[in-house]
Amino acid sequence: MNPSIAEHYREILVAIGENPDREGLLDTPKRAAKAMQYLCNGYTMNLEEVINGALFESLNDEMVIVRDIELYSLCEHHMLPFIGKAHVAYIPTGRVLGLSKVARVVDMFARRLQIQENLTKQIADALQHMTDAAGVAVVIEAKHMCMMMRGVEKQNSVMTTSVMLGAFRDSSATRHEFLQLIGRIG
Numbered sequence: 001m002n003p004s005i006a007e008h009y010r011e012i013l014v015a016i017g018e019n020p021d022r023e024g025l026l027d028t029p030k031r032a033a034k035a036m037q038y039l040c041n042g043y044t045m046n047l048e049e050v051i052n053g054a055l056f057e058s059l060n061d062e063m064v065i066v067r068d069i070e071l072y073s074l075c076e077h078h079m080l081p082f083i084g085k086a087h088v089a090y091i092p093t094g095r096v097l098g099l100s101k102v103a104r105v106v107d108m109f110a111r112r113l114q115i116q117e118n119l120t121k122q123i124a125d126a127l128q129h130m131t132d133a134a135g136v137a138v139v140i141e142a143k144h145m146c147m148m149m150r151g152v153e154k155q156n157s158v159m160t161t162s163v164m165l166g167a168f169r170d171s172s173a174t175r176h177e178f179l180q181l182i183g184r185i186g
């Protein structure tokens, strides 16, 4: 736990009108600091470490899809959570990625301050870079607490972002197959 973050949280408690010395809040600055560091631990990771050699040779050149990857991130405008799902696909050209690694790449970028558009692109670019795939597609659907709890208070709006690279961008049939397989079109 970073004591400087905890100290700042204590000041925030005072600034919002709370008493940081009341019993329920005594350990809150430390807990909040620990939580915030965890939610932002993507800054301490890099792609090579996360993948850790889990690239395997394969003759498979068919689309690989990992859908419904749980996603928890913080928006960089309000530092409030946005929560949803990521669907990721790629078309291998000789190398496939260990299954759990796709989810770990999503986490590595999600556990930073983000906007959903950049998060989507960073995941796609990273997978393209690591696998040298013929194409990568990433779709993220998320609900933003900064929209639900404040501002316009729209509780049910879901934001969808997508990035299509390579074959997913060039071929409407490939893109269509992907969107169909993740249940976005009938």
Ligand SMILES: [Zn+2]
Pocket: 075, 076, 077, 078, 079, 080, 144, 146, 147
């Ligand atoms: Zn926001």
